[in-house]
Amino acid sequence: MNGINQPDHSAATRGPLAPWRDRAARPLIRFDAVSKRFSNMTALDAVSLDIHAGEFFALLGPSGCGKTTLLRMLAGFETPDAGRVILDGEDLAGVPPHRRPINMMFQSYALFPHLTVAGNVAFGLKQDGLPKAEIGARVAEMMTLLQLEGLDARKPHQLSGGQRQRVALARALVKRPRVLLLDEPLAALDKKLRGETQFELMRLKDRLGLTFLIVTHDQEEAMTVANRIGVMNAGRIMQVATPPEIYEQPNSRWVADFIGEVNLIEGRVVESTASGMTVAGASRIVARVSPMQGVKPDDTVWIAIRPEKVGIAHEPPPLDTNQVAGVVWEVGYLGDVSVYKIKSDTGAVMRATAANVARLIERPVNVGDRVWLSWTSDAGVVLTR
Helix, strand or coil: CCCCCCCCCCCCCCCCCCHHHCCCCCCCEEEEEEEEEECCEEEEEEEEEEECCCCEEEEECCCCCCHHHHHHHHHCCCCCCEEEEEECCEECCCCCHHHCCEEEECCCCCCCCCCCHHHHHHHHHHHCCCCHHHHHHHHHHHHHHCCCCCCCCCCHHHCCHHHHHHHHHHHHHCCCCCEEEEECCCCCCCHHHHHHHHHHHHHHHHHHCCEEEEEECCHHHHHHHCCEEEEEECCEEEEEECHHHHHHCCCCHHHHHHCCCCEEEEEEEEEEECCEEEEEECCCCEEEECCCCCCCCCCEEEEEECHHHCEEECCCCCCCCEEEEEEEEEEEECCCEEEEEEEECCCCEEEEEEECCCCCCCCCCCCCCEEEEEECCCCCEEECC
């Protein structure tokens, strides 16, 4: 493909990768006001998004939000009704999938059942007409890199789920693409194997110096692997940020509620000073929060507080902290943490989580206990939309 160079596979991107913070940096991938409709449904609504070389970028959202359509558009399997898809400064309009320096790994893996492992990995290279010696060398390299040695002659049905996943990954990588697209690649794996493979993907991206774009509905997966996450809903990008920023600084109630668990308290600003704001909640909760620029008295806001930032105790906390009393309604024991659902005296239902740091708890919090919840003024995020 003219104008698009092959990557340096010796490069590694491990470290403080943040080219998006440099306004002068040119993105490798740019979706420029891309829209797509299927019959009466809008799959993508003027989506604009920049992805930089070396990023592990995740598109995260509920089913039907448009994330896979965006992925397929970059691969060349869908065409935009409006807008442009640009790779390294070149408009991809009219460039067929096989001419793009992009490979895609599908959720189903799409392995050829009649071919051996080696045959599956070599398939794309044979289609490109590469010399037999080069095909053999590249296949051997991928088999070693993905720990598939000794499985060359097996058929897909003779492999475990994790092995099939690695074969599909080897087949996608053997052509040395500029960008690797991953469509829910780990969905078929069990939880433990999925977790191990996430870190394998991160190491693989760094070792090969590629750009990875993954589509997933698994929040934990996106938070684990990605340098940045684009949260999508109803064909639109709701927020693009690093995993800590998405979690700690969501830009809306929708993002706060979609990512993890959250307590959302609606209220009215009754006081705003340089040191903080006081918010009177609709559920009779009065909370002190950090100041926010542009918010003034009488504005309606929402306070988003993650459950792990809420303390839970049998005794009242110090008076200088935000606090609510209530009764434990439900308890969930998850091994490393316990999750508590509390019905407060104000009528609001709140969640708190506590790490199970001791092997035996001297005085555990049980259903029906009267408890106090507390959080500091900087624990919550003030949202205006």
